[in-house]
Amino acid sequence: MEEKIRTLSTLYARHFSASLDEVRLRTGNITERIKIDHPEAAAVVAFPDPKRILMVRQWRYAIGRETLEIPAGKIDPGESLRECARRELLEETGFNAQNLFSLFRYYPAIGYSNEVIEIFAASELTKTSEKLDEDEIARVELVDLDHVFDLISRGIIQDGKTVIGICLFRALAERKEIPANFFR
Amino acid sequence: MEEKIRTLSTLYARHFSASLDEVRLRTGNITERIKIDHPEAAAVVAFPDPKRILMVRQWRYAIGRETLEIPAGKIDPGESLRECARRELLEETGFNAQNLFSLFRYYPAIGYSNEVIEIFAASELTKTSEKLDEDEIARVELVDLDHVFDLISRGIIQDGKTVIGICLFRALAERKEIPANFFR
Numbered sequence: 402m403e404e405k406i407r408t409l410s411t412l413y414a415r416h417f418s419a420s421l422d423e424v425r426l427r428t429g430n431i432t433e434r435i436k437i438d439h440p441e442a443a444a445v446v447a448f449p450d451p452k453r454i455l456m457v458r459q460w461r462y463a464i465g466r467e468t469l470e471i472p473a474g475k476i477d478p479g480e481s482l483r484e485c486a487r488r489e490l491l492e493e494t495g496f497n498a499q500n501l502f503s504l505f506r507y508y509p510a511i512g513y514s515n516e517v518i519e520i521f522a523a524s525e526l527t528k529t530s531e532k533l534d535e536d537e538i539a540r541v542e543l544v545d546l547d548h549v550f551d552l553i554s555r556g557i558i559q560d561g562k563t564v565i566g567i568c569l570f571r572a573l574a575e576r577k578e579i580p581a582n583f584f585r
Numbered sequence: 586m587e588e589k590i591r592t593l594s595t596l597y598a599r600h601f602s603a604s605l606d607e608v609r610l611r612t613g614n615i616t617e618r619i620k621i622d623h624p625e626a627a628a629v630v631a632f633p634d635p636k637r638i639l640m641v642r643q644w645r646y647a648i649g650r651e652t653l654e655i656p657a658g659k660i661d662p663g664e665s666l667r668e669c670a671r672r673e674l675l676e677e678t679g680f681n682a683q684n685l686f687s688l689f690r691y692y693p694a695i696g697y698s699n700e701v702i703e704i705f706a707a708s709e710l711t712k713t714s715e716k717l718d719e720d721e722i723a724r725v726e727l728v729d730l731d732h733v734f735d736l737i738s739r740g741i742i743q744d745g746k747t748v749i750g751i752c753l754f755r756a757l758a759e760r761k762e763i764p765a766n767f768f769r
Contacts, residue, residue, distance in 0.1 A: 403646045412596040412603055414619045417697075419596055419603040424646060426720045434646045435598045437621070437697070462587045462608060462618045463699050464692060507743045508648060510694040513621070515647050536610045554757070559691045559701075561745050568752035573738070 403427065403434070416440055416475055439516035443486035444473035446566040447498060447523040449543060451584040455494045455526075456549070456563075458540040467539065469552070470560045471567075473518070482519040490523060492534045494541045499525035502583060504569050509561050520566045524583050546571075586611065593617065600624055600659055623700035627670035628657035630750040631682060631707040633727065635768040639678045639710075640733070640747075642724040651723065653736070654744045655751075657702070666703040674707060676718045678725045683709035686767060688753050693745050704750045708767050730755075 406423040417439045424434045447455045454471070461468050474489035476482060483501055491497055506519040533541070544552075549567050552558040573579050590607040601623045608618045631639045638655070645652050658673035660666060667685055675681055690703040717725070728736075733751050736742040757763050 402651075403644050410596055412594055412605055412619070414605050414617055417619065419619065419621070421596055421598050422646075427644060427723065428719050430720055432720070433598055435596070435601065435603065435621075436647045437603075437619075439697075442696075460587045460611060461692075461695050462606075463620045463697050464695060465699075467586075468695065470695070505737075505748075506740060507745050507748060508645075509745045510698060510700065511645050511648060511652065511654070511744050512626075513623075513647050514694060514698075515649075516694065535612050536614055536616070539611065550756075553689075553753075554760075554762075556690060560695050561691050561693045561749065564689075564691060565745065565748055565752070568749070568756060569737075572734075572752060572755075576738075578738075 406431070409433065435513045437510070437514035437516065439514050440475045441482055441517045441519070442473060442475045443482045443489060444471050444518055444520045444562045444566060445486045445490045445498070445501075445523050446471055446504065446520065446570050447490055447494070447496060447526060448584070449496065449526045453543050453545050454549065455490070455496060456542045456544050457493050457538050458542065459538050468560055469542065469558060471563045473562055483521065486519070486521045486523070491530060493538050495528055495530040495533055496526040497529045498523035499527070500583065502580060504573065505565060507565065518562050520562060520569070522570055522579070522583065587618070590615070619697045621694070621698035621700065623698050624659045625666060625701045625703070626657060626659045627666045627673060628655050628702055628704045628746045628750060629670045629674045629682070629707050630655055630688065630704065630754050631674055631678070631680060631710060632768070633680065633710045637727050637729050638733065639674070639680060640726045640728050641677050641722045642726065643722050652744055653726065653742060655747045657746055667705065670703070670705045670707070675714060677722050679712055679714040679717055680710040681713045682707035683711070684767065686764060688757065689749060691749065702746050704746060704753070706754055706763070706767065
């Protein structure tokens, strides 16, 4: 294991923090590690019909450009990840999901962040709101699932959670592991 | 787009930095964003034979436990991502790869980090070194590709780059998009 000797400095943001720690490695050698302490997050592959999913165009400050991604966001205090997925889908697309199925739970940046993202598949959607989170979302798009996979294999979609959500949904569907009543 | 107003604070580590910025959103509203400025990185799905891949067990400080992952690491100055993939594979497993094929290039944590990971598939491996990077790697394992997919679908492997590497390799193989001479 690796053991913290001391925290050298910390940067606090509203929802998370970054620390630089001095750490003793398994060999006894000393090094520094950055650790982001991040709340859990949820993402949703949401199907208004069995062939198409909802995606959002948004500006990503960290990479300085607009991207096409599945809806996602950080958990609020007191919320479950399932509730978080449902709320983020509603806030970002205006659709409420009756049916949510957990696809996968993973660490996106295991080298320096404790963030966990749980990805859900959602069906039985109803448009319930016209008011979207305009601070974050530029546009909602309905995209054919095969086209999304094409955008991934051409390197146009480069967002990790979107790739994992789409690839695992397809792999589970091929193995007949999506619940039979998911699309009814 | 989102525009930086000013940097509120910055934390510097040896290989990267984290900044807390005050930012003007597309609506004109003001918020804070954390941005990790991270070097590019490479990861490798390396095949000593067509059915098995090399994986490493290592302690992950950010999540406080040991994981099973594909070999990976940050780029060194002056190096290409392909050279980085080859070097990390050698340092972490002792195997040199003759043949490297780029599978995918993506953003693992698009919400707060500019890190890019390029994932390669590697074949024509030769064991050339017994001396591994003991600071990082506890053990090298040779794992059946079908078993890795099983560990992913059971939620035992939860590392994003490993999931993307395995899933995309399988998807490309099914679509006959892996070069014909990859396994010869």
